[in-house]
Amino acid sequence: MKSSAPASITFRLRRLITASLCLCAPVVIAGCQQPHGDALDRLLIGEVMMHSEFAANLRTLAMPGGRLTGTPNAELAGQFVADKLRAYGLQNVHFEPFEMSCWTVRETRVTLLTDPPRVLEGAVALARTIATPPEGVTAELTDLGEGTEEQFAAGAAELPGRFVLTRDTHQHRGDRLRWARERGAVGLVVMSDPNHEPVIGNGHRTPRPEPGVVIRHDEDLLERLKNGEHPRLNIYLDTDNWDCRPNNVVAELPGRGPLAREIVILCAHLDSWHLAEGAMDNGSGSAVILETARALARAGEQPRRTIRFIWFMGEEQMLEGSEAYVRAHADELDRVVAVVNVDMPGSPRRFGVFGHHEIEPFLRSLSANLAGYELDAEIGAWSGDGSDHAPFMKQGVCTLSLGGELGPGVKGYHTAGDTYDSVDRRGTVQSAAVLAVVVRHLADVPERPTRRLPPAEPDNAK
Ligand SMILES: [Zn+2]
Known part of the structure; x- marks a missing residue:
């Protein structure tokens, strides 16, 4: 993903410290200009920035030999994520197996x-x-x-x-x-x-x-x-x-009231290639959404819509896990408000949408609320089908992502260089905070901000 040029380090540090001070405090500190974002946003951001388990979880997931789908490492990683989710208080934590080669x-x-x-x-x-x-x-x-x-x-x-x-x-x-x-x-x-x-x-x-x-x-x-x-x-x-029969890992924060049947999905692929540790791709995204899940559960506010977290297997072998998931859950897709896919998040820069322009005003106002993170006001108009958003996108479901700055470690992508040390942990953890706010608002906004489009024509070229 493209990202903007980095600002000077001093400037970024100053902005980050301001952001943490303004947004971490449960009450707005005098002199800080943090409008719009409410107390729950500040609580979520504070939870991630002050008590993050992102780096520790990434350290566990970044295994020598990676997490190639179907291998013992991948199974251990799935078990680790499920155990953490239960410990964090997520509900309906379970495995969904599918068949692949x-x-x-x-x-x-x-x-x-x-x-x-x-x-x-x-x-x-x-x-x-x-x-x-x-x-x-x-x-x-x-x-x-x-x-x-x-x-x-x-x-x-x-x-x-x-x-x-x-x-x-x-x-x-x-x-x-x-x-x-x-x-x-x-x-x-x-x-x-x-x-x-x-x-x-x-x-x-x-x-x-x-x-x-x-x-x-x-x-x-x-x-x-x-x-x-x-x-x-x-x-x-x-x-x-x-x-083989690998497992997607699924967990929920159930909604309340009449909108509880609607679903917001936050997903990342947990599998990786085997050449290194699969840290950036996509241990980082897996640990980010685990951290987002932790912060949302910790905040203890039940959302209106159900928030569903999914860690997919088989992404690297042509999206096998997400394709299987979309096939198995076809009858639910009308009720999926949005799918937020997190693949190599890096330090957050801008939101991007795959086709669904109707959600842009909603995302623009969130970008403004998250001013301490220097997100681009412009929402990216993204295309491409190279990650787990694609099977949902092809079914007309609104899919979006948060693009970020990966730093020099990006050179390790899909090579022997994808190690824990190649991940900018301090930058990447901020994506968990931003995503907690995004997902929470998607789940709570009274009027659904997206609609499902007609499914795309099957791609016969593949
Ligand atoms: Zn990936």
Whole structure:
């Protein structure tokens, strides 16, 4: 997500201290200009800023080896979140299992068969390739540049029996793996930019044998290809593929009165990739909404609408958990007032909405109430279907998010650099405070500020 340029540190510190003083105090301190926000807002913000358990919870969730869906780490993380929710006093804490195809990898080894052979260090396998034979798969490599669909078509004659090399571009790697397979290639090798570590991602939608790997930038290899060589590569992958039944974690603060049937959802994906600790993506979002849940429960005010918190699994493997959830809860979607998805929140900057312009005035007034946080007055008009808001969005439900500043740690996204230390904890905890206020107002505003739109046409391209 795009974020605004950071203000000077002194200025930001001063604003933050002012914000904490003004908003933490249950009564407005003389001289502080904090209009609009009522006592409950100040209580929620104070609870997060003074008694946050965000960093401690993130420390637990940021596990070496990450929380890849279906693995023991992911299960432990789900149990940890559920236990915390019960301890915090949330209601209806439960698991909702769903079916998907899980995958882990024990070893990824890519060897350039020169004399002597050279192992390409740091290579990363794309998800859902099944294990290669013990001797790996050996083939010549052919270079298709950026790897556009046109380049695949133009180079088709060269592909049978070979690996395809492409650069790492925005084109989905799964598409390229599919085009390679359809033209008889035996696998895909994606080369990273010179200044970036290999980025993990999805390969096959269902388990398949053609390996897909991402390698570091390699001048020697490029030189050989430029000189017309077709260097031979051996790719060895030791993986597990199995049908699994992971759990989404769900909890509620039940509403009161006639609006209790309406639902405000605050969600984040709890799963991660396995290359590091899955701290920023999305241990940070998971710990933020856990902190929001804690503060709202602690405040003890029963909202008008029901607030539902969801930690999804399977997000990294193409949103499996949220898609399953939306299918299972199809008959409730009319009653979902809004879905607030939290994926790598960072330090809060601005609200963004996916299509539902009718909610903008509501969000603008909240941004003004939260003036101490320097949120942009402008509401982002966002698009994209790369996180768990998407299955709801496609069903016409109002989906929104809070965009933020991630700091230098963003370089670790989907790489071996996504560790606890890469998360700006002091900035990110503020997102929990802002979200507590947002969710509370969405749940309490007398007039529903959103309406459900007709579902989008099914996307046949996928
Ligand atoms: Zn994510």
